[in-house]
Amino acid sequence: NAGVMQNPRHLVRRRGQEARLRCSPMKGHSHVYWYRQLPEEGLKFMVYLQKENIIDESGMPKERFSAEFPKEGPSILRIQQVVRGDSAAYFCASSPNSGPTHEQYFGPGTRLTVT
Amino acid sequence: EDKVVQSPLSLVVHEGDTVTLNCSYEVTNFRSLLWYKQEKKAPTFLFMLTSSGIEKKSGRLSSILDKKELFSILNITATQTGDSAVYLCAVKSASIQGAQKLVFGQGTRLTINP
Numbered sequence: 001n002a003g004v005m006q007n008p009r010h011l012v013r014r015r016g017q018e019a020r021l022r023c024s025p026m027k028g029h030s031h032v033y034w035y036r037q038l039p040e041e042g043l044k045f046m047v048y049l050q051k052e053n054i055i056d057e058s059g060m061p062k063e064r065f066s067a068e069f070p071k072e073g074p075s076i077l078r079i080q081q082v083v084r085g086d087s088a089a090y091f092c093a094s095s096p097n098s099g100p101t102h103e104q105y106f107g108p109g110t111r112l113t114v115t
Numbered sequence: 116e117d118k119v120v121q122s123p124l125s126l127v128v129h130e131g132d133t134v135t136l137n138c139s140y141e142v143t144n145f146r147s148l149l150w151y152k153q154e155k156k157a158p159t160f161l162f163m164l165t166s167s168g169i170e171k172k173s174g175r176l177s178s179i180l181d182k183k184e185l186f187s188i189l190n191i192t193a194t195q196t197g198d199s200a201v202y203l204c205a206v207k208s209a210s211i212q213g214a215q216k217l218v219f220g221q222g223t224r225l226t227i228n229p
Contacts, residue, residue, distance in 0.1 A: 004157070033216065042119075042203065042221045043158070048214035056214035091157065095215075103149060104217060106157040 002027065004094050004107035005074075012113045013082050021077040021110045025094030032075045033104055034067060037089040049075060082114045117142045121204050121220035129228050130196060136189040136223045138204030146207040146215060148180055148187050153201045153222065161189070161202075194227045201225070 005024040013019050025032050030051050035043040045059040049069035060067065064082075069075040079086055089111050093104035119140045128134055140148070147165045151158035162171045164180035164187060171178050175194075180187045191198055201224050205217040 033214075035217070035219075042219040043205075043217070045214075045216040045218065048210075048216060056210050056216065058210065058214075059216070093217075102215075103160045103163050105160065106151075108156040 004092060004105050006092050006107035006110050008110060010111050014115055015083055016081050019079040019082050019112055021090050022074040023092030023107060024074040026105055029094035029096050031095045032069050033093045034077050035091045084114050087112055087114045117208055117218045119204055119206050119218050119220035121223050125224045127226045130194060132194050133192045134194060136202050138187045138220055140185050140206045142206045142208045142218055144209040146209055149205045150178055150189050151203040153203055158203055196227045196229055199225060199227045
């Protein structure tokens, strides 16, 4: 059973470009969470999605950031017009449902560097 | 605002020592507390704690939760160099929108010297 997969693992973008980060949850998991880890900081919640629905995006910056989890295919975190402050590790996690006793399984992360 | 605080932020010990990592929290709608180990990549799950006073154990690692004092500890006995990592404490909090999101502490960077 493959774990959570993320790609690319490393992404370099120039300021002003778009970054697209992909996350394929574990088989059988329909709940996806995105977290961001800035250098020397803990992980911070960004958004929670189920298939075709954004449930909670309270941790997402209001501008330039968007997320989706279509019926088919991976979840996508998109950052438009990237700035240097977007440089971070972006982790995706999945769980089989939203119950309080289910742990979230993390992917290896995408390290975004904005030059 | 929900908050999780870990201490110490950094710890260096010798192989064979026992370490205790601390995690305190102030979170509304608490559901559970989780410990993860993070080496160079994905955080890997260690424990989930939901009830006070019940110790969870896995090999040389153990953890316990105190819901009255809003506190958890992670113990590692007979440490090995492979235990060197960042240990993350996270509290699962239910948001108004229904998300069981994790609120993370800053992590404790543990270094085990041979």
